Amino acid sequence: MTFTKFKEEVAKAFGVPVQFQRYWLWAERKNHTYRPYRTLTAQEEIQPVGQLREVSNKENNAELKLFLEVELCLDLRPFPPQEKIKEDVLLFFKLYDPLIEKIRYVGRLFVKESDKPLDVLTKINELAGFSADEEIELFEEIKFEPHVVCEYIDSNMSFRECVIGDGDIICFQKSIRNQCSEQYRFPEVPSYLDYVLNRQIRLRKEQEEKEQKRKEGEEARLYTIIKVARDEDLGEQIGKEIYFDLVDHDKVRAFRILKQMPFTQFKEEVARTFGIPVKFQRYWLWEKRENSTYRPYRALTAQEEIQSVGELRDVSNKGNSAEIKLFLEVELCLDLRPLSPPGKVKEEEILIFFKLYDPLKENIRYIGRLSVKGSGKLQDILSKLKEFAGVSPNEEIELYKEINFEPSVMCEKIDNMLSFSECQLEDGDIICFQKSLQNQCIEQYRFPEVPSFLEYVHNHQQKEHKMLASGSDFPTKRPEPHEVTPTDTASTVAPQDVDDAESTRFTWTVDNFSTLNVKLYSDVFSVGGCKWRILMFPKGNNTNHLSIYLDAADAASLPSGWSSCAEFSLAVLDQVHGEFTVRQDTKHKFTKHTFNASVDDWGFTSFLPLNELHDPGRGYLVDDKVILEAVVSMPKSH
Numbered sequence: 001m002t003f004t005k006f007k008e009e010v011a012k013a014f015g016v017p018v019q020f021q022r023y024w025l026w027a028e029r030k031n032h033t034y035r036p037y038r039t040l041t042a043q044e045e046i047q048p049v050g051q052l053r054e055v056s057n058k059e060n061n062a063e064l065k066l067f068l069e070v071e072l073c074l075d076l077r078p079f080p081p082q083e084k085i086k087e088d089v090l091l092f093f094k095l096y097d098p099l100i101e102k103i104r105y106v107g108r109l110f111v112k113e114s115d116k117p118l119d120v121l122t123k124i125n126e127l128a129g130f131s132a133d134e135e136i137e138l139f140e141e142i143k144f145e146p147h148v149v150c151e152y153i154d155s156n157m158s159f160r161e162c163v164i165g166d167g168d169i170i171c172f173q174k175s176i177r178n179q180c181s182e183q184y185r186f187p188e189v190p191s192y193l194d195y196v197l198n199r200q201i202r203l204r205k206e207q208e209e210k211e212q213k214r215k216e217g218e219e220a221r222l223y224t225i226i227k228v229a230r231d232e233d234l235g236e237q238i239g240k241e242i243y244f245d246l247v248d249h250d251k252v253r254a255f256r257i258l259k260q261m262p263f264t265q266f267k268e269e270v271a272r273t274f275g276i277p278v279k280f281q282r283y284w285l286w287e288k289r290e291n292s293t294y295r296p297y298r299a300l301t302a303q304e305e306i307q308s309v310g311e312l313r314d315v316s317n318k319g320n321s322a323e324i325k326l327f328l329e330v331e332l333c334l335d336l337r338p339l340s341p342p343g344k345v346k347e348e349e350i351l352i353f354f355k356l357y358d359p360l361k362e363n364i365r366y367i368g369r370l371s372v373k374g375s376g377k378l379q380d381i382l383s384k385l386k387e388f389a390g391v392s393p394n395e396e397i398e399l400y401k402e403i404n405f406e407p408s409v410m411c412e413k414i415d416n417m418l419s420f421s422e423c424q425l426e427d428g429d430i431i432c433f434q435k436s437l438q439n440q441c442i443e444q445y446r447f448p449e450v451p452s453f454l455e456y457v458h459n460h461q462q463k464e465h466k467m468l469a470s471g472s473d474f475p476t477k478r479p480e481p482h483e484v485t486p487t488d489t490a491s492t493v494a495p496q497d498v499d500d501a502e503s504t505r506f507t508w509t510v511d512n513f514s515t516l517n518v519k520l521y522s523d524v525f526s527v528g529g530c531k532w533r534i535l536m537f538p539k540g541n542n543t544n545h546l547s548i549y550l551d552a553a554d555a556a557s558l559p560s561g562w563s564s565c566a567e568f569s570l571a572v573l574d575q576v577h578g579e580f581t582v583r584q585d586t587k588h589k590f591t592k593h594t595f596n597a598s599v600d601d602w603g604f605t606s607f608l609p610l611n612e613l614h615d616p617g618r619g620y621l622v623d624d625k626v627i628l629e630a631v632v633s634m635p636k637s638h
Contacts, residue, residue: 001048001049002046002047002048002049003040003044003045003046003047003048003049003052004018004045004046006049007021007045010068014068016068016070016078017078019080020070020071020078020079020080020081021068021069021070022039022040022068022069022070022081023039023040023045023066023067023068023069024036024037024038024039024040024066024067024069024090024167025037025038025039025040025065025066026065026066026067027167031142031143031149032143032145033142033143033144034065035166035167035168035169036067036090036166036167037166037167038166039069039084040052040066049064052064069081069090084110087112087113087114088110088111088112089110089111089112089113089159089164089165089166089168090108090109090110090166090167091108091109091110091111091159091164091168091169091170092105092107092108092167092168092169092170093105093106093107093108093109093124093127093169093170093171093172094106094141094169094170094171094172095127095128095171095172095173096171096172096173096188096189096192097173098173098176098184098186098187098188098192099184101185101186101192103171103189103192103193106127106128107127109123109124109127111159112159113158113159113160113165114158114159114160115158115159116155116156116157116158116159117138117153117154117155117157117159117162117170118155118156121136121155124136124138124170124172128172130174134174135174135175135177136172136173136174136175137152137172137173137174137175137188138152138153138155138170138171138172139151139152139153139170139171139172139188139189139190140153140162140164140168140169140170140171141168141169141170141171141189141193144193144197145197147197148190148193148194148197150171150189150190150193151190153170171189171193172189173188173189176188185577185578186577194576195576195577198576198577198616198617198618198619199617201616201617202615202617202618205615205617222258222259223256223257223258223259224256224257224259224309224310224313224323224324225254225255225256225257225323225324226254226255226257226266226309226323226324226325226326227249227252227253227254227255227323227324227325227326228252228253228254228255228270228326228327228328229246229247229249229252229286229325229326229327229328230252230253230274230327230328230330231330231366231368231369233247233251233252233253234246234247234353234366235365235366237251237366238355238364238365238366239355239363239364239365239366243364243454243457244293244402244405244409244454244457244458245293245294245295245405245430246294246295246296246353246366246430249286249294249323249325253273253274255269255270255273257269257309258309259308259309259310259313260308260309260310261308261309262306262307262308262309263300263304263305263306263307263308263309263312264278264305264306266309267281267305270328274328276328276330279340280330280331280340280341281328281329281330282299282300282328282329282330282341283299283300283305283326283327283328283329284296284297284298284299284300284326284327284329284351284427284428285297285298285299285300285316285325285326286325286326286327286428287428291403291404292404292405292406293403293404293405295427295428295429295430296327296351296427296428297426297427297428298427299329300312300326309324312324329341329351348373348374348375349371349372349373349374350371350372350373350374350420350425350426350427350429351369351370351371351427351428352369352370352371352372352420352425352429352430352431353366353368353369353428353429353430353431354366354367354368354369354370354385354388354430354431354432354433355367355402355430355431355432355433356388356389356432356433356434357432357433357434357449357450357453358434359434359437359445359447359448359449359453360445362446362447362453364432364450364453367388367389368388370384372420373420374419374420374421374425375419375420375421376419376420377416377417377418377419377420378399378414378415378416378417378418378419378420378423379416379417382397382416385397385433389433391435395435395436396435396436396438397433397434397435397436398413398433398434398435398436398449399413399414399416399431399432399433400412400413400414400431400432400433400449400450400451401414401423401425401429401430401431401432402429402430402431402432402450402454405454405458406458408458409451409454409455409458411432411450411451411454412451414431432450433450434449434450437449502527502528502633502634502635503527503631503632503633503634504525504526504527504631504632504633505629505630505631506522506525506532506534506629506630506631506632507573507627507628507629508522508523508534508627508628508629508630509625509626509627510536510538510625510626510627510628511624511625512624513538513621513624513625513626514621514624515624516538516539517538517539519535519536519537519541520535520536520537520538521533521534521535521536521551521553522534522535522536522628524553524554525632527566527632527633527634528564528566528634528635530552530554530564530566530634531552531553531554532550532551532552532553532566532630532632533550533551533553534548534549534550534551534570534628534630535548535549535550535551535601535603536548536549536628539610540610541605542605543605543606544609544610544611545605545606545607545608545609545610546572546607546608546609546610546613547603547604547605547606547607548570548572548603548604548607548628549570549601549602549603549604550566550568550570550593550601550602550603550630550632551600551601552564552595552600552601555595555597555600558597560597561597562596562597563594563595563596564594564595564596564634565592565593565594565595565634565635566592566593566595566632566633566634567591567592567632567633567634568591568593568630568631568632568633569583569591569630569631570583570603570604570607570628570629570630571583571628571629571630571631572607572608572613572620572626572627572628572629573620573627573628573629574618574619574620575619575620575622575625575627576619576622577619578619582607582608582620583629591603608620613626
């Protein structure tokens, strides 16, 4: 079809006679915007549509994109477009209203490159329906992705000097110079477009997550996840990441397996992954007990091992989860080569796991497991446990049964003279043991026995759950960085007096945030005669969260026995739209703490997830800059 024939089709579709039609080609610019950039020539308009597409479309796309320009009289009847000369520039205009937070298209104008925006303000006001003398501000919309570029236009410069050409977009609004801009969330076009971009990024991310969940849901019907815990996992996690129970299943090797795959084939996959031949593998199912602990409770039967993975999941998983959790038991010779697991006598043999506690170092660790007979006595395995622990055969040890952690710790001492059955021990149970302290002064230990240590861990974790933790409150001390790196920062202090308390709001702007790897201190500020500063771990204090604390800045120089009671809150500010500012305090509005020589900082180890901090839709990290705020209140001295 010739293009002239196509124009007749357009005339029928839109009611615009052929002689009133003028077409513009669109082009993708280097900044990934898409704008009309030139009119079709008379020569191009007599070509076939196919030829025109090949000429106009450098990417060999199947589409031909055009802008139809139609000029209208005052009575809205079309008239033939005037001939465009080189100096003519076609501009498109959008109007922004900061009160209703909306932007809309209001029309287009031809201007001369040598003209100044000042020369066409009356026409622009006319497009918007404003009075001719309305004061307006102009902005050039340059690009939107990956970040907004929208620059103010000086009305006294020519369009050529402003580097404005065909297809460019000018956004304008009523001037708010004589108004209080604080009444608007987004007072000017650039701030509004920034907000729109961040909102779109957030919505796009939510849509992607929704789509990912949908795909995962579809795949869940075909696949299942098998999480395999091994002795190595228990050794790596206990005493470092977990203290009670045996393992965090989210941190063990996971296999994504088709449900129809035979379990025997899955074992071959495990053999390739871990280097453990199939004949040396024995698997145990995990079970959540009534007391909310999670333990291996029985070995898979030979019949179950010839089933498909899907059938095994249905049998093993009462919670109808998409996952199968297994413990891989591998027996080793003295030279650490695997050997075939012995046959298990169902009623008689019990699989017990063991942890060793050291009250001097205040740590607990996994040291191994044993299969024992229910009728056997605990004293029969003492020599083996000492061998596990690497202590003298003559060393006296005490045993405790780890029972429950929530809502309170239950860890009971075991009589070595009783049998495993009499102690009500069963498959998957845990025995913690330690050297006996009977002949020692236990006052030298903070937590002399296993129960007291687990009680301490439990209380600390409850505190962590509230996201409030002291930097020096846990046996695993906060890591000291190699150095405290200075950075480009800015801070402001705003004193506030509230009744009988002196209060200060301190703002800390941290530049070049993405380059920071070690802990960092803010400038020092004073409240109530005391010096304070914010302590921040940009990559988290042994966690995947931003960690921030209030620190007594001059603690090292204060006299012995000093203490200062302060109420405070900490915040990360949303710099874009103010919706996502995160302020951590307590239900009483402020966190209250008495600082002293033992605990000279206090705050939030898990303040804000790092993925949220770096989410562009949240507005916390803008131009590689993060803004922290501390509000500190202390009693006035009388």
